[in-house]
Amino acid sequence: MSEGHAATMAAPTWQGGGSPVAVGHKKLGMWLFIVSDSLTFSALLLTYSYVRVANDWPTPFHFFPSIVFSTIMTLVLLTSSLTMVYAVSAAHHGARRKAVKWIWATAFFGTAFVVLHGYEWMHLMVDEGMYPWANEYGTPLFGGTFFLITGLHMFHVITGVAYLGIVALGYRRGKWLPEDVEVAGLYWHFVDLVWMFVFPLIYLLSTSVE
Amino acid sequence: MTEVQPSKEVAEYTEVHRHPEPKSFLWKYIFSVDHKVIGIQYLLLAVVAVFVGMALSLLVRLRLVCPECSYPLLGQFFPVGAPEGVMTPEFYLAMLTMHGTVMVFMVLTTAPQGGFGNYFLPIQIGAADMAFPRLNMLSFWTTFVSFLLLMAAFVVEGGAPMSGWTGYPPLSALPEATLPGIGQDLWLASIAVFCIASLLGALNFIVTTLDLRAKGLTMMRMPLTCWTWFVTAILGLLAFGVLLAAGVLLLMDRNVGTSFFVPAGLVVSDKVIDHSGGSPILWQHLFWFFGHPEVYIAILPGMGVTSHVLSTFARKTVFGYRAMVYAIAAIGGLGFVVWGHHMFVSGMSPYSAFVFSVLTMCIGVPSAIKTFNWIGTMWGGKIRFTSPMLFSIGFVSLFVSGGLSGIFLGQPTIDLYFHDTYFVVAHFHLIMGVAAIFGMFAGLTFWFPKMFGKMMNEPLNKIHFWITFIGVYAIFGPMHYLGMLPHPRRYAEITSVDYLGATGAAELHMFITVAAVLTVLAQFIFLYNFVKSIFAGKECREENPWEATTLEWAIPSPPPHDNFAGKVPHVYRGAYDFALRGAKRDFAMQCNDDKAVYGEPAPQTSGD
Numbered sequence: 029m030s031e032g033h034a035a036t037m038a039a040p041t042w043q044g045g046g047s048p049v050a051v052g053h054k055k056l057g058m059w060l061f062i063v064s065d066s067l068t069f070s071a072l073l074l075t076y077s078y079v080r081v082a083n084d085w086p087t088p089f090h091f092f093p094s095i096v097f098s099t100i101m102t103l104v105l106l107t108s109s110l111t112m113v114y115a116v117s118a119a120h121h122g123a124r125r126k127a128v129k130w131i132w133a134t135a136f137f138g139t140a141f142v143v144l145h146g147y148e149w150m151h152l153m154v155d156e157g158m159y160p161w162a163n164e165y166g167t168p169l170f171g172g173t174f175f176l177i178t179g180l181h182m183f184h185v186i187t188g189v190a191y192l193g194i195v196a197l198g199y200r201r202g203k204w205l206p207e208d209v210e211v212a213g214l215y216w217h218f219v220d221l222v223w224m225f226v227f228p229l230i231y232l233l234s235t236s237v238e
Numbered sequence: 239m240t241e242v243q244p245s246k247e248v249a250e251y252t253e254v255h256r257h258p259e260p261k262s263f264l265w266k267y268i269f270s271v272d273h274k275v276i277g278i279q280y281l282l283l284a285v286v287a288v289f290v291g292m293a294l295s296l297l298v299r300l301r302l303v304c305p306e307c308s309y310p311l312l313g314q315f316f317p318v319g320a321p322e323g324v325m326t327p328e329f330y331l332a333m334l335t336m337h338g339t340v341m342v343f344m345v346l347t348t349a350p351q352g353g354f355g356n357y358f359l360p361i362q363i364g365a366a367d368m369a370f371p372r373l374n375m376l377s378f379w380t381t382f383v384s385f386l387l388l389m390a391a392f393v394v395e396g397g398a399p400m401s402g403w404t405g406y407p408p409l410s411a412l413p414e415a416t417l418p419g420i421g422q423d424l425w426l427a428s429i430a431v432f433c434i435a436s437l438l439g440a441l442n443f444i445v446t447t448l449d450l451r452a453k454g455l456t457m458m459r460m461p462l463t464c465w466t467w468f469v470t471a472i473l474g475l476l477a478f479g480v481l482l483a484a485g486v487l488l489l490m491d492r493n494v495g496t497s498f499f500v501p502a503g504l505v506v507s508d509k510v511i512d513h514s515g516g517s518p519i520l521w522q523h524l525f526w527f528f529g530h531p532e533v534y535i536a537i538l539p540g541m542g543v544t545s546h547v548l549s550t551f552a553r554k555t556v557f558g559y560r561a562m563v564y565a566i567a568a569i570g571g572l573g574f575v576v577w578g579h580h581m582f583v584s585g586m587s588p589y590s591a592f593v594f595s596v597l598t599m600c601i602g603v604p605s606a607i608k609t610f611n612w613i614g615t616m617w618g619g620k621i622r623f624t625s626p627m628l629f630s631i632g633f634v635s636l637f638v639s640g641g642l643s644g645i646f647l648g649q650p651t652i653d654l655y656f657h658d659t660y661f662v663v664a665h666f667h668l669i670m671g672v673a674a675i676f677g678m679f680a681g682l683t684f685w686f687p688k689m690f691g692k693m694m695n696e697p698l699n700k701i702h703f704w705i706t707f708i709g710v711y712a713i714f715g716p717m718h719y720l721g722m723l724p725h726p727r728r729y730a731e732i733t734s735v736d737y738l739g740a741t742g743a744a745e746l747h748m749f750i751t752v753a754a755v756l757t758v759l760a761q762f763i764f765l766y767n768f769v770k771s772i773f774a775g776k777e778c779r780e781e782n783p784w785e786a787t788t789l790e791w792a793i794p795s796p797p798p799h800d801n802f803a804g805k806v807p808h809v810y811r812g813a814y815d816f817a818l819r820g821a822k823r824d825f826a827m828q829c830n831d832d833k834a835v836y837g838e839p840a841p842q843t844s845g846d
Contacts (some may be wrong), residue, residue: 042456056444056445057373071527072483072487075487172490
């Protein structure tokens with residue numbers, strides 16, 4: 029009962045007896061999950077905008093180290109998206125070993141992102157005295173929104189790394205199909221895309237223009 | 239039923255969703271991946287929850303008519319909330335909160351969609367199972383965990399939360415404002431877990447409806463039940479993600495020390511609290527962005543069942559099928575842009591109140607389309623007054639009654655007066671609570687022979703219907719009057735409110751409470767009938783006792799593990815082909831081709 033077997037899929041049809049959108053169940057399911065998850069993130073980003081407008085918002089981040097560091101994190105995450113593209117492409121060309129390698133590379137960059145992010149969190153908490161409940165810059169919600177939104181994103185990255193690991197192992201053993209690699213890729217790109225909203229909103233907009 | 243040789247492609251495609259029948263008890267009944275077992279699990283959960291919810295509402299009613307009465311048994315269970323059996327005002331609020339939460343989440347959301355939807359959506363579209371059977375199992379068990387978390391709130395120190403089912407901050411956000419304890423945290427955790435379960439379930443429903451329809455079953459041939467489950471799933475997918483975010487924020491406010499929903503300068507117990515920067519209105523926006531679609535999540539499947547049952551027992555096709563589909567979609571779509579009508583008195587801008595008001599009025603259009611089409615469906619039909627038919631007619635009645643008061647509440651100027659009064663309580667109970675429950679009764683009595691292969695006792699069902707129908711009007715009708723006094727909701731007692739004492743509010747409360755007790759007692763008639771019929775009901779091995787048209791009536795009762803026993807059904811016509819001229823019978827099942835319906839030669843081709 030492997031669901032979403034691309035090979036057994038009927039031609040796209042609204043007449044019944046097949047998928048009207050010409051993708052496997054798993055892929056359609058992942059797209060729907062992404063819709064739902066993006067609403068969760070939207071709710072948080074709207075909350076951020078709401079409290080930001082309602083309060084005297086501090087802009088304590090500086091070009092160095094905050095922006096430089098977060099830019100490196102962004103590049104690491106974007107690189108992981110690139111390796112994921114190679115993984116999906118290799119899987120579709122039937123290059124199993126190559127695809128698995130690229131998946132591991134993606135997981136590696138994902139892990140690197142988490143490590144860098146964790147380091148940054150430690151720095152902010154220990155050196156800057158910034159916590160979810162208080163900070164020295166101004167309204168306590170600055171720390172609250174920062175840790176909540178980046179934290180939820182980090183949770184998604186960690187989940188994604190675990191997911192990639194499972195897919196890599198399953199795909200190598202032939203239990204999972206190229207389609208499954210692509211579905212994992214969808215999730216991974218989505219998590220990257222969320223970061224492309226978080227980065228400007230949370231980091232760049234919190235930088236004082238000197 | 240008529241069969242076709244499936245193409246190799248279709249056969250393989252269907253094969254994907256078949257799974258071998260499990261033998262052991264654990265895998266067959268507990269961790270089953272069979273959508274039918276999961277559907278019944280959801281239904282059982284809802285039955286347990288609905289009796290919990292009813293018991294809570296009785297406590298609420300008893301506290302209202304006699305604040306100082308002592309119930310020793312209650313005192314033993316809740317020594318803090320009801321010392322020596324006398325309920326404290328805090329206990330009243332806690333029971334109120336839990337009543338709302340249990341009913342909205344564990345009954346109105348689980349039973350129509352998770353219960354009936356799970357059981358009958360795959361069968362009605364001719365599928366072997368849901369698109370993701372294991373995810374389906376996961377959804378149920380996650381819901382179950384959520385239920386346990388909610389129930390745990392009763393027994394922890396400090397007891398259940400008392401901020402209402404809407405969990406409004408600052409009361410819900412400040413532990414220091416209520417009795418110390420983790421009741422509210424458990425409540426929030428329960429809601430968050432429920433969100434995850436629901437959105438996984440919703441995703442499953444959408445994929446199933448789109449991808450697994452049998453050959454020939456176009457979207458516009460689907461039974462209206464499937465349409466409502468489909469649209470409900472879309473609502474759930476979009477709404478629960480937002481509630482999840484709101485719940486996480488509120489949990490952080492309570493436990494991490496953030497203040498998303500707490501403004502500066504609040505004074506609690508003569509102390510200025512240490513929060514600043516947040517806004518309780520933000521919670522209201524996030525909550526009602528979920529909360530209003532939630533109302534339709536509860537009621538839409540009831541509408542689907544009603545359309546289905548009315549057509550079947552009026553022996554007429556659904557009047558304006560396409561209009562019904564568009565109305566379902568319109569109600570779903572509008573449901574996302576009207577959340578502000580819950581917030582007219584929150585301090586929100588009057589200009590946005592105007593916009594929300596106009597959009598709210600717009601919902602009256604598809605609602606009226608549905609109502610007139612239900613009447614049109616019955617008009618001139620050969621109505622068979624079975625118990626599912628009675629409950630469906632009852633649904634229409636309650637929907638109209640509750641809908642009319644909604645038009646009052648949708649106007650900001652009138653809502654200023656009615657907000658937070660019993661008028662609102664009457665409104666939403668009729669339309670969202672009782673109407674949805676009547677939809678479930680209609681579904682349960684209608685599908686009972688299919689699910690269990692037995693018939694329910696019809697006379698008992700009818701007695702139950704009439705007591706319940708009159709009972710709910712006796713409960714919620716007078717509440718409109720209370721609301722006009724205006725009698726505020728959520729007050730634990732009114733003995734010291736002078737203007738209410740002079741207007742007969744106390745007497746009305748007594749009347750309502752008596753009606754509520756009788757109505758609750760009547761539910762035991764149904765419970766008795768339900769349980770007895772499962773074990774000792776009249777056998778019904780007939781496939782199609784109601785002479786209905788949809789696919790579930792083309793398979794044995796109860797359905798085998800593999801719904802269509804390895805065959806691939808083919809659909810030839812729309813879902814409501816009744817009152818056919820020149821046909822052998824007055825109806826045609828969806829899987830009958832013209833030859834089977836009219837005999838040879840076919841005198842006409844049937845359009846859909």
